[in-house]
Structures are given as structure tokens and as C-alpha cells.
Amino acid sequence: MSTLQVNVGDRRVSRSDPLSPDLINYLKESMRESVQQDPPYVFVIFGASGDLARKKIYPTLWWLYRDDLLPKNVHFVGYARSDLTMEKIRDSFEKNAKVRDNEKDKFEAFLKQNTYIQGSYDKVESFKKLQEFNDDLQKRTKQPVNRLYYLALPPSVFAEVTQHLKEACMDYGDSWTRIIIEKPFGTDKDQIYRIDHYLGKEMVQNLMTLRFGNRLFGPSWNRDHIASVVITFKEDFGTAGRAGYFDTSGIIRDVMQNHLMQVLTLLAMEKPVSLNAEDIRDEKVKVLKSMPPVELKDVIVGQYVANPDSAHPEAKAGYLDDKDVPNDSVTPTYCMAVLKVNNERWDGVPFIMKCGKGLDEKKSEVRIQFREVPGDIYAPGELKRTELVIRVAPNEAVYLKLMTKKPGMDFGVEESELWIYPTIVAIMVSVYLMHMSVYSLKSLWDLKSILSVPMSLNMHGFGGVIPGVDHTNLDPSGRSDLLRTIDKAKVHKNPSIFDLAIMYCRTKEIAEAVCECASNRFQRIYREALITVPSTVITRNRLLTESRTASSPLVDDLRSAATPPRAPSASTASTVNTSLANDYIQEVKQKTCNLMGNVLTFGLLVVCLPNEPREFAELIGRWQVGDLPVRELTLKLIELYGPERRQALTKLGALMAEQEQEEFYSFLAINGVQVDLDFR
Numbered sequence: 158m159s160t161l162q163v164n165v166g167d168r169r170v171s172r173s174d175p176l177s178p179d180l181i182n183y184l185k186e187s188m189r190e191s192v193q194q195d196p197p198y199v200f201v202i203f204g205a206s207g208d209l210a211r212k213k214i215y216p217t218l219w220w221l222y223r224d225d226l227l228p229k230n231v232h233f234v235g236y237a238r239s240d241l242t243m244e245k246i247r248d249s250f251e252k253n254a255k256v257r258d259n260e261k262d263k264f265e266a267f268l269k270q271n272t273y274i275q276g277s278y279d280k281v282e283s284f285k286k287l288q289e290f291n292d293d294l295q296k297r298t299k300q301p302v303n304r305l306y307y308l309a310l311p312p313s314v315f316a317e318v319t320q321h322l323k324e325a326c327m328d329y330g331d332s333w334t335r336i337i338i339e340k341p342f343g344t345d346k347d348q349i350y351r352i353d354h355y356l357g358k359e360m361v362q363n364l365m366t367l368r369f370g371n372r373l374f375g376p377s378w379n380r381d382h383i384a385s386v387v388i389t390f391k392e393d394f395g396t397a398g399r400a401g402y403f404d405t406s407g408i409i410r411d412v413m414q415n416h417l418m419q420v421l422t423l424l425a426m427e428k429p430v431s432l433n434a435e436d437i438r439d440e441k442v443k444v445l446k447s448m449p450p451v452e453l454k455d456v457i458v459g460q461y462v463a464n465p466d467s468a469h470p471e472a473k474a475g476y477l478d479d480k481d482v483p484n485d486s487v488t489p490t491y492c493m494a495v496l497k498v499n500n501e502r503w504d505g506v507p508f509i510m511k512c513g514k515g516l517d518e519k520k521s522e523v524r525i526q527f528r529e530v531p532g533d534i535y536a537p538g539e540l541k542r543t544e545l546v547i548r549v550a551p552n553e554a555v556y557l558k559l560m561t562k563k564p565g566m567d568f569g570v571e572e573s574e575l576w577i578y579p580t581i582v583a584i585m586v587s588v589y590l591m592h593m594s595v596y597s598l599k600s601l602w603d604l605k606s607i608l609s610v611p612m613s614l615n616m617h618g619f620g621g622v623i624p625g626v627d628h629t630n631l632d633p634s635g636r637s638d639l640l641r642t643i644d645k646a647k648v649h650k651n652p653s654i655f656d657l658a659i660m661y662c663r664t665k666e667i668a669e670a671v672c673e674c675a676s677n678r679f680q681r682i683y684r685e686a687l688i689t690v691p692s693t694v695i696t697r698n699r700l701l702t703e704s705r706t707a708s709s710p711l712v713d714d715l716r717s718a719a720t721p722p723r724a725p726s727a728s729t730a731s732t733v734n735t736s737l738a739n740d741y742i743q744e745v746k747q748k749t750c751n752l753m754g755n756v757l758t759f760g761l762l763v764v765c766l767p768n769e770p771r772e773f774a775e776l777i778g779r780w781q782v783g784d785l786p787v788r789e790l791t792l793k794l795i796e797l798y799g800p801e802r803r804q805a806l807t808k809l810g811a812l813m814a815e816q817e818q819e820e821f822y823s824f825l826a827i828n829g830v831q832v833d834l835d836f837r
């Protein structure tokens with residue numbers, strides 16, 4: 158069997174992004190049996206007219222189909238009572254499927270594999286229509302059909318549907334029939350389904366590594382040192398159009414009993430025998446068994462009411478104002494509960510869970526508070542408890558809140574944060590580099606030439622070292638910060654972004670210039686990167702020979718700044734006049750600073766959500782290669798950034814050649830975005 162290496166950094170930025178080829182191959186390899194087989198499969202979505210089908214099931218099936226991760230001979234059947242057609246179903250989920258332009262043909266092929274059957278849930282005759290479909294397929298393919306029935310229906314109809322499936326829709330013994338049901342679970346079941354999407358989150362996975370991969374935390378991870386554990390899950394939006402589901406579930410069964418409980422067990426469990434799923438699960442089960450039932454006195458529930466000041470449009474109205482929520486609903490949208498783990502490690506330590514919708518912010522995190530230092534020698538009240546914070550969302554991060562000495566002559570203390578997993582930086586760098594990549598292929602071509610970085614650098618082969626740099630004498634810890642950061646930013650597969658990272662680290666001068674104008678965090682990263690930078694001297698002829706003819710105020714500006722008083726001839730290309738080069742470097746530094754300023758301003762203003770930089774970069778990429786006219790680009794960007802942030806898009810004009818810029822600004826104006834004349 159072949160071995161495939163899959164880089165965890167390939168994790169997708171958003172669920173709709175195509176998987177990397179490596180990961181697809183790996184998945185295919187691990188599913189070879191099922192994916193490459195010929196027998197026909199029928200995937201039936203009961204409740205195809207519903208919310209879950211529209212938002213999750215159809216889009217996910219499409220992504221799997223697109224990435225060739227489904228068996229070749231798979232057919233999808235939507236089933237519901239509503240009078241629908243495949244066209245209508247397509248309309249209902251196409252937006253959520255986020256089909257890219259280059260995927261349109263495949264999407265049509267996917268739709269061709271889909272059928273809709275209108276039928277009831279309580280009459281066996283309707284189910285016979287479904288079985289006719291299966292039989293017909295069996296006849297056409299001359300092979301037994303495997304059946305997978307997904308019940309995207311309210312639990313109230315599960316019993317009759319499964320009964321009718323048994324009566325009319327089973328296989329004939331030479332293939333299989335399976336049924337999937339959805340959460341909420343937990344009213345009358347003694348088993349809880351074990352798949353939980355929270356376990357796929359980077360920071361949730363990191364909990365184990367932090368605990369079991371560090372000597373530091375192991376000895377203090379117990380009741381002797383930990384005072385409390387707080388697990389918070391807050392959302393600033395309401396039911397997001399899923400009131401039908403949510404009102405029958407409530408926040409406790411929606412997130413607390415599953416997602417937050419998973420987090421709790423990971424925090425509280427003993428070290429598993431191995432990293433095998435079964436071994437981990439065994440330890441989690443022991444934690445659950447050590448937990449006494451929650452007492453009512455330890456629970457607070459609530460329901461959000463209208464908050465006209467809320468930043469989120471949905472939370473401006475109250476839960477009961479939602480048109481799909483019954484007026485007299487008493488479903489909790491908020492819950493705080495204190496849980497206990499009665500074992501030797503945790504006896505007496507409260508595990509406080511807080512979760513809710515329609516709250517002041519979106520935040521999901523764990524806070525582990527350590528006990529006070531015994532024998533305190535500082536002024537009363539000065540020492541704060543040490544706290545470990547693991548933030549799951551937004552902007553995953555891990556940091557430790559510690560007491561440190563205040564700089565100065567006395568022994569005053571202050572609270573400091575030690576960032577262990579500074580993903581904020583990673584995200585910022587990703588944003589930053591994404592936006593820099595915009596420059597790299599458009600008007601910054603000139604600057605790139607100035608920096609004498611060959612455009613042809615092949616970043617695909619990048620394996621953790623910067624090509625062309627002698628690494629033998631480098632301190633790996635310094636430079637690896639940058640590499641790790643870039644890797645964490647999930648951008649290492651994007652050659653243009655790597656082009657940029659390397660472009661800015663390739664000469665000492667440029668790295669310094671970048672440092673000057675970037676924020677402190679960027680400075681730290683780039684200074685570390687600087688360690689690796691060889692002091693190559695810039696040759697000016699490259700600028701002259703490689704500069705493009707694109708014209709924009711910014712480009713012209715750059716070009717004039719970079720044009721030497723007397724242009725050296727090509728034959729003197731490699732001879733560098735040091736003083737000229739120094740002046741020139743100063744000018745380039747200045748221009749780089751200005752550009753960086755613009756990029757930062759632009760980047761920081763517009764980028765808020767994790768998936769946006771990626772979509773933004775894609776749009777820009779298409780525009781760069783001439784695949785997207787400027788008007789269409791503008792429209793798509795306006796759509797992407799929504800009404801609140803579209804103003805920030807005006808800054809993008811700085812990247813454009815004059816003619817395009819005019820078109821861009823006037824198109825923005827038509828769409829209600831006022832262009833700041835000063836900026837222009």
C-alpha cells in the first residue's frame with residue numbers, strides 16, 4: 158500500500174474550499190474500497206425541502222462530489238411532501254454550495270445525479286415510489302443498490318418513516334440499507350452519537366497537545382492548582398433561520414450536551430493509553446461517569462430579548478420575535494451551569510459552562526484559572542490568578558495570563574500575556590500576505606522587479622526552507638516562527654503569497670523596510686525572518702528591464718522613485734555603485750513603507766471573517782489574469798463585504814491602472830460607495 162503524507166496545514170480555510178490534491182488522494186486511498194467500487198448507491202434526503210437540507214446536506218454532498226470523494230455510481234434523491242422540482246431545490250441550496258466559476262460544469266453533472274420525489278411520511282404508497290426508483294436503478298445497472306436514508310426531518314416523524322422504510326424500501330439481502338438521523342439526541346436515548354464537529358476544531362484538538370505534550374501543565378492540571386474551569390460559547394446571532402429546529406432543541410441540547418461536553422471531557426480526562434479514538438473515548442467516558450447530575454440550583458437559563466443596540470441585525474429582535482418561533486416558546490437560548498467531576502483529580506473544582514445565542518459577541522473559549530499563590534509577599538490584591546486561555550473562535554489562540562514585574566526600580570507587579578499560540582498573528586499575516594499578493598501580480602510587479610526577486614521562484618517545492626538561502630548557520634528557532642506563522646495561516650500552498658513572503662525576506666534592506674512600517678507584531682516576525690536574509694545588493698537594471706507598462710499614480714510614483722539619475726547599461730548590470738544603490742534603497746524603503754501602510758490599512762479595514770481573505774484573494778486573482786472585468790470584480794467585492802464594510806473597498810483603487818481605476822470608482826459610486834477624494 159502506498160504511503161501518502163498529508164500536511165495538516167492543508168486544512169481548508171472554509172468548508173466550501175476544494176481540498177488539497179494531497180488530502181483528496183489520502184482520503185481516496187483510505188476509502189478506496191467504497192469510492193472506487195461500481196455498485197450503485199442511493200442517498201435519500203427525507204425533508205429535502207427543509208432547512209438542514211438546504212444549508213448543509215446538499216452543499217456538503219456537492220463538495221464531496223466535486224472532490225471525487227463519493228462512489229462513482231451515486232444517485233441522490235430528495236424526498237418531501239412539498240410540491241417541488243429539482244430546479245426549485247437547486248435554487249434553494251445553490252447559494253450555500255458556493256459553486257466557483259470553474260466548477261459550473263461539474264455542478265451541472267452533480268445535479269443530473271439528483272431526483273426529487275414528492276411523497277408523504279405517513280403513507281406506505283409514497284415509499285413504494287422510492288422503492289421503484291431503487292428497483293429501476295438496480296435493473297439499469299444490473300447490480301444491487303445500496304441505500305442510505307438521511308432523515309432530515311423533525312424527530313416526531315422518525316418512527317413512522319423508519320417503519321415505512323422497513324416495509325417498503327429495504328434492500329434484497331445482497332446490498333445494504335442504512336439510516337442516518339440527526340440531533341437533537343438525549344431525551345430517551347442511552348447512547349449519544351459520537352460525531353461532533355467541534356472535535357474538528359483546531360483549538361479543541363490542541364487541548365490534548367497542550368496537556369499531554371508539555372511537562373509544564375501536567376503536574377499542575379488538578380484540584381491542587383486549578384481553581385476553576387470556564388467553558389464559554391457565545392453567539393451574537395439568533396437562530397440564523399433555523400428556528401424550526403432550534404425551538405425543539407434549545408441551547409442545552411444544541412451545543413451544551415455535545416460540543417461543550419466534548420471540550421470538558423478533553424480538559425478533564427486522564428492521559429489516554431494512545432491517541433487512538435477508542436482509547437481517547439474510553440477516558441472521556443470515565444469523566445462522564447464521574448459527573449453527578451447537574452443540580453437545578455446550579456443552572457441558570459434564559460431567552461434573549463430584543464436589543465436595538467446589538468451589532469448583529471438578528472439580535473436586534475428578540476427570540477420570540479422570530480417568525481418561526483411560537484409566541485409562547487419557553488425554549489432556553491442561554492444556559493449557564495456548574496458541573497462537577499467527582500474524581501481524585503477534580504473533586505471540588507467547578508466546571509462552569511456558559512452558552513447562548515443573541516448575546517453581546519461571538520466567542521468560544523476555555524479559561525483555566527489557577528489558584529492563588531500561597532504565602533503571597535506582594536501588596537494585598539496585587540497578584541491576580543494565573544489563567545490559561547484557549548480561544549476556539551474567533552481567531553484561535555492560546556495565551557497564559559501571568560504576573561510579571563513592572564519595569565522600574567520597585568517591585569510592583571503587573572499582568573502580562575504570554576502568547577503560546579498566537580494565531581492572531583497568523584491570521585493577520587495571512588491577511589497581510591493575501592493583500593500583499595494583490596500587489597505582487599498587479600502594480601507591484603515593478604516593486605518586485607526592484608527587489609530583484611525572480612518571479613519564477615518555484616514555491617510549490619517549498620519544504621520549510623527559503624530557497625537560495627544558506628541555512629547551515631541559521632538559528633532555526635528564529636526563522637521558523639515566520640514559517641510556522643505562514644503555515645498556520647494556511648497559505649503555504651499559494652505560490653503568490655509565498656513569493657511575497659520570500660520577497661520581503663530576501664534582502665536585508667527590504668525586510669528592514671517592511672519592519673519599519675508594520676505593526677509591532679509584524680516587526681517581531683520580520684526581524685526574526687531577517688536573520689535568514691543574505692545581504693545581497695540590489696541591481697538596478699532589473700528594475701528597468703522588468704518593469705511593466707501598467708500605469709497608475711502609485712506605479713508611476715514608484716517608477717519615478719526607482720529610476721536612477723543615469724540608467725546603467727545592460728552590460729554594467731551586475732556592477733553596483735554603492736552610493737547610488739544606497740539612495741535608491743532609501744527610496745525603495747520609503748515607497749515600500751507607503752505601500753505597506755496602504756496594504757495594512759486596507760487589509761485591516763476590510764478583513765473580518767475567516768473566509769473572506771481567501772475569497773477576496775480568489776477574486777483578485779481572477780481579475781489579475783483578466784478573467785474578471787473590473788465591474789464584475791467590484792460587484793462581487795461589494796457582495797462579499799456587505800453594506801457595512803463596502804466603503805473600505807475604495808482603497809483597492811490604488812492597485813489599479815488609471816482607466817480601470819476610473820471605472821472602479823464610478824461603479825462603486827453607482828453602488829452607493831462614496832470615494833474619498835483625498836485618498837484618490
Ligand SMILES: NC(=O)C1=CN([C@@H]2O[C@H](COP(=O)(O)OP(=O)(O)OC[C@H]3O[C@@H](n4cnc5c(N)ncnc54)[C@H](OP(=O)(O)O)[C@@H]3O)[C@@H](O)[C@H]2O)C=CC1
Pocket residue numbers: 203204205206207208209210212236237238239278308309310311312313314339340341399401402406
Ligand atoms: N437545521 C439545522 O441547522 C439543524 C437541524 N437538525 C435536525 O435535523 C432535522 C431537520 O431539521 P430542519 O431541516 O431544520 O427541519 P425543518 O423544520 O426545516 O423540517 C424539514 C422538513 O421536514 C418536513 N416537516 C416539517 N415539520 C414537519 C412535521 N411536523 N411533520 C412532518 N413533516 C414535517 C418539511 O418538509 P415537507 O413538508 O416538504 O415534507 C420540512 O421541510 C431535525 O431533526 C433537526 O432537529 C440538527 C442540527 C442542525
Ligand SMILES: O=C1O[C@H](COP(=O)(O)O)[C@@H](O)[C@H](O)[C@H]1O
Pocket residue numbers: 354392411412550
Ligand atoms: O452544532 C451547532 O454548532 C453551531 C456552532 O458551531 P460553529 O462551528 O459554527 O461555531 C451552532 O451555531 C449551532 O446552533 C449548533 O447547531
